[in-house]
Amino acid sequence: MSKEVSIELDEKRVKVPEGITVKRALEINGYTVTNYPEKGSLFAPCDVGGCWSCAVEVNNELKPACITPVTKGLRVSTELPQDCPPKRIIHGFGGHTVGGVGTPYWLKGRHGYIEVACFASGCNLRCPQCQNWETTYSGQGKPLTPRKAAELMTASRKKFRVDRMAISGGESTLNRRWLVEYVTELKRLNPDPNARIHVDTNTTILTKDYIDKLVESGMTDIGPDLKGYYPETFMRITGIENKAMAERYLNTAWDAVRYLIERYKDRVFTGVGIPYNKELIPPQEIELIGERLYEIDPEIQVCVLDYRPEFKRLDLVKPNYYEMVKIHKILTNKGLETVMCQTEYGHIGPEI
């Protein structure tokens, strides 16, 4: 049994085991902690200290509750002052020559840099083949305010002489206040009409009101992922074991794609990302995804990613070129007009 220590939670004195996390101390004292954002609960989706959605004040300093250990006499406040800027761990500001799924296809073939990007730490999913796991699971580094991150991104845009500024991850949408303020700041620092603000997302918590806020703030491009048609596939791809949660995430993602097209097709460029590897999702399910996307919008840009062996799934075999050609055919045969497939020899896709 570990020693109990006395701490203050929102000015109430309680005893908890020493060394547990602040998040756990809150849970055992009746606070609700969730991994889907809910009113009145602490949202703690990544659990690695990356997203800072779970940030609380600890001895008057902002700290992520999921990794901050309890020590004797700690004072924790879950009500953050309005003027306390949100923070998040962000890595890797720099130029990119390829772009993401939300990058328009006509830019993909260009030589040189086509956008600058940064990567937000922490993710709510646990994809065993995560291709960016070093960022996803990193709680290391100095957290940045939205203003500081927007300044770094703007400097990066100037350095690489591009118009597109992307945020990817990890999962960019986890810390909602941070992302909305970041997009707002980026727009303020880049008021010219050429500036494009691009959000890459797994789309699992991207509700309609969240989309409205991002568009209002200045988001111009988005790359939403659709990691399956059936919840069972979504669970296999994402490592989410709770079926109800998987259904909620997947439904949110499909609803978001439909909403983006129905409400914002003229204002926001949407490029959907779909994973492919026969071990994770069969071609028949890609066909169903194609049918559903066609019904949403035959013109929607779809980019299929050839999932390679990575992270905990080093046993996977990267789909070969001919498999990806077959996937491309499946989707175009469904009537989709703008299909790209990533292959070992570069993208195949719409003629420019």
Ligand code: SF4
């Ligand atoms: S959604 Fe993306 S960043 Fe998150 S675990 Fe899956 S592959 Fe990694």
Ligand code: FES
């Ligand atoms: S849940 Fe604590 S930092 Fe992401």
